[in-house]
Amino acid sequence: MNFDRKSLTDEKLLYLYKRILKPRLIEEKMLILIRQGKVSKWFSGIGQEAIAVGVTAVLDTDEYILPMHRNLGVFTGRDIPLYRLFSQWQGKANGFTKGRDRSFHFGTQQYKIIGMISHLGPQLGVADGIALANKLKRNGKITAVFTGEGATSEGDFHEALNIASVWELPVMFVIENNGYGLSTPTNEQYRCENLADKGIGYGIESHIIDGNNILEVYNLLSELKISMIENPRPVLLEFKTFRMRGHEEASGTKYVPQELMDMWALKDPVDNYKKYLVEKGILSEEYDSVLKSEIKKEIDESLALANAELEIEATYDEELNDVYKSFEYQKVNYSKEVENIRFIDAISSSLRQSMERHENSIIMGQDIAEYGGAFKITDGFVAQFGKERVINTPICESAVVSAAMGLSINGYKAIIEMQFADFVSTGFNPIVNLLAKSHYRWLENADVVVRMPCGGGTQAGPFHSQTNEAWFTKTPGLKVVYPAFPYDAKGLLNESINDPNPVLFFEHKQLYRSVYQEVPKDYYTIPLGKAALLKEGSQVTIIAFGAAVHWALETLEKNPTIAADLLDLRTLQPLDTEAIFASVKKTGRVIIYQEDSLFGGIASDISAMIMEECFEYLDAPVKRVASLDSPIPFTKALEDQYLPKGRFENELLKLLNY
DSSP states (O other): OOOOOTTOOHHHHHHHHHHHHHHHHHHHHHHHHHHTTSOSOOOOOTTOHHHHHHHHHHSOTTSOEEOOTTOHHHHHHTTOOHHHHHHHHHTOTTSSSTTSSOTTOOEETTTTEEOOOTTOTHHHHHHHHHHHHHHHHTOOOOEEEEEETGGGGSHHHHHHHHHHHHHTOOEEEEEEEOSEETTEEGGGTOOSSOGGGHHHHTTOEEEEEETTOHHHHHHHHHHHHHHHHHSOOOEEEEEEOOOSSOSSGGGOSTTSOHHHHHHHHTTOHHHHHHHHHHHTTSSOHHHHHHHHHHHHHHHHHHHHHHHHSOOOOOOHHHHHHTSSOOOOOOOOOOOOOEEEEEHHHHHHHHHHHHHHHOTTEEEEETTOSTTOOTTSTTTTHHHHHOTTTEEEOOSOHHHHHHHHHHHHHTTOEEEEEOSSGGGGGGGHHIIIIIITTHHHHHSOOOOEEEEEEEOOSSOOOTTSOOOOTHHHHTSTTOEEEOOOSHHHHHHHHHHHHHSSSOEEEEEEHHHHTTOEEEEESSOOOOOTTOOEEEEOOSSEEEEEOTHHHHHHHHHHHHOTTOOEEEEEOOEEETTOHHHHHHHHHHHSOEEEEEEEESTTSHHHHHHHHHHHHHGGGOSSOOEEEEEOSSOOOSSHHHHHHHSTHHHHHHHHHHHHTO
16 A cells, blocks of 8 residues: 655654544444443444544534444544443433434534434435535535445435535535445446546546545545635545445345455555554554553543443433424514415515525525526515525425535525425435434434425326325424415414424415415514414314315305304414314314325324313214325316315214214
């Protein structure tokens, strides 16, 4: 192995040796603990240390790094106290996740490290968002994100590279090509000769680097960093290396030919670098022994601290209180001057006033800039806020959602417009596994609002008409809002943008231009989790949200003798169970009206809760009315049959006559 020190001083060469030695010695200790049964799982990075150590040594301590689960050198390179790492791996309270996630599945703002989730790909988009925030701040900071050769086959990899290229984001995309994705060799994963070649298709500069040569890693990345500050852009880096242990210890390495293991053993990044330093007279065997003794002592003392730490005691309050970041509603005083506007105008007004109020807010989506979005909601926003804050995105929902998380991590509020709620399916993974779980896992909130134009009645067919709120009400960590009126839409969207937690905000397309209301011109908010009682009566409780509220009103106007409580939920998560139970206990009859198909919809959960909490008050079974359990069709006759509007009145009358 050829080492070229270039202009590095002896002190810097020794510094890099200490940095690469420490994770190796920790790894060796972990392998002993695995054999002793004192550690349940370990993802070894033995043989790959030079990459993590080199990248971390190049970046400043306030520059974000997004490592994988075998990049121990990132964590030790940022000088995280070892006892905290050991506590994390043991699921103790002094770790970073309160025992809620294992190994390296965590982040820490203190050390500017953002850990991965098991789905791998989304962290590449998160790096885009962090880098976008740095670019907006004009702070000259670089972001580095790690992935393996296996994850380069994921769609998120391609989406993230494309976004970084189009937006000219200063991101180092680090591919650790170690030959195997668990047990699948590279020739069964991709056909190009080098993964660096994939950069060509995205117009991204790329490099192939010997990942076992710490000096090659450090020197090239040092040069690249200077260049990326002067000329912000992404760079794709393929590090050729090898994993000397199994994917994790239990899997072993029997699938690897022995001659391949022998060849890479000769390229050991720690042993070879030590030999080089000894040969050059920079490191003596005596000093090497001293270094190893000091590190081993630190490891043993830190392990003793972690071992002595008490096991976590489970409490309901502790677990449930961390699902969301705490946030208290604060009422905003506003003038009584109103204007009669449409639902769509209320949404636009909210976005405009929220962006004026929050200078750190960014809105992203397809065609939302000069074009104004598919529904023209952001028309004129570019002229007022500029293209830095109103950003057209490529068609890549997954990476855009992940980038929104990155913006939040780096101090911004992100608002995403899904062109249609149906298209959120291609961004589902980062919403339910990244945004929803981050605060619970490591107390990092996701300050993200995803706007969802939804609903049927416009003959738009199966891919532009779904009302898919139940996909998200099931997922702890998300808030779900679904207004029916312009006044509510503006106030609730303002509050959703204020809220530091991830919010899915549903906007029914058929209401956009058909519903008018007197709405305050000023900025105001409505608290999430509070239903609105639109009508009061003693015979029956009607629970609805979205367009179904208007359909229920039409039915009551047609049947003026029916005395009903009409409860507009407005927010589906958190749900106003207090208002629901109070009304049901008063009327004794309840019908739940939703546009979504019946099975698995939120009406089912509300029905179950009413049966559990209000059974003795009921005079009839709880009734649900919903769309057919089929995809939503295109032709008007079929769509009319699908939607529940034509069946509600009959079901309501049957319930009253029960």
